[in-house]
Amino acid sequence: MERDEFLKTLGISLALVCAGTCFESCGKKGDGDPDPATGNGNQVSVDISALASVGSQTTSNGVLFFRVAPGNAAASFIATQALCTHANGQLNWVQSSNKIQCSSHGATFGSDGTVSSQPIGGGTALALKVYALNLAGTQLTATKS
Numbered sequence: 001m002e003r004d005e006f007l008k009t010l011g012i013s014l015a016l017v018c019a020g021t022c023f024e025s026c027g028k029k030g031d032g033d034p035d036p037a038t039g040n041g042n043q044v045s046v047d048i049s050a051l052a053s054v055g056s057q058t059t060s061n062g063v064l065f066f067r068v069a070p071g072n073a074a075a076s077f078i079a080t081q082a083l084c085t086h087a088n089g090q091l092n093w094v095q096s097s098n099k100i101q102c103s104s105h106g107a108t109f110g111s112d113g114t115v116s117s118q119p120i121g122g123g124t125a126l127a128l129k130v131y132a133l134n135l136a137g138t139q140l141t142a143t144k145s
C-alpha cells in the first residue's frame with residue numbers, strides 16, 4: 001500500500017470513528033434533558049390507576065410512588081427516590097410496617113424519608129429524598145428536587 005493511499009484510508013477511518021462517537025454522545029440523555037414520558041426532566045408522572053389500593057406502589061423513572069391513604073388527593077400518596085442511599089438497592093413500600101425497605105441490605109426508612117434502620121451487615125444509609133406531589137385528574141406528578 002502506498003503512503004498516500006494508507007493516509008487516505010486512515011483519514012476516512014478516523015472520520016468515521018469520530019462521527020460515530022459524536023452521534024452516540026449527542027443521542028445520550030443528560031440529567032437536565034427532558035424526560036420523554038413527561039416532557040420535563042424534573043417531573044415524573046404516573047396514572048393513579050396503578051396505585052388503586054392503600055399500600056400499592058409503582059416505580060417510574062427513578063421515583064417510588066406509593067399510596068398511604070384512600071381518596072384521590074395528592075396527600076394520599078408519597079413519592080421518594082426509588083434507589084437506596086446505601087448502595088442503590090431497590091426500595092419498596094411495606095404497608096404492614098409503614099416503612100420503606102431496601103431489597104439489598106434491609107435498611108428501612110420512614111415515609112418521610114428518615115432512616116429507621118441501617119443496612120444489615122454494616123454501612124450507612126442516608127435519608128431519602130421525598131418529592132412534592134401534584135394530582136391533576138388521574139396524573140400524579142412528582143417534582144424531583
Ligand code: FES
Pocket residue numbers: 084085086087088089102103104105106107118119120125
Ligand atoms: S443498598 Fe440499601 S441497604 Fe444496602
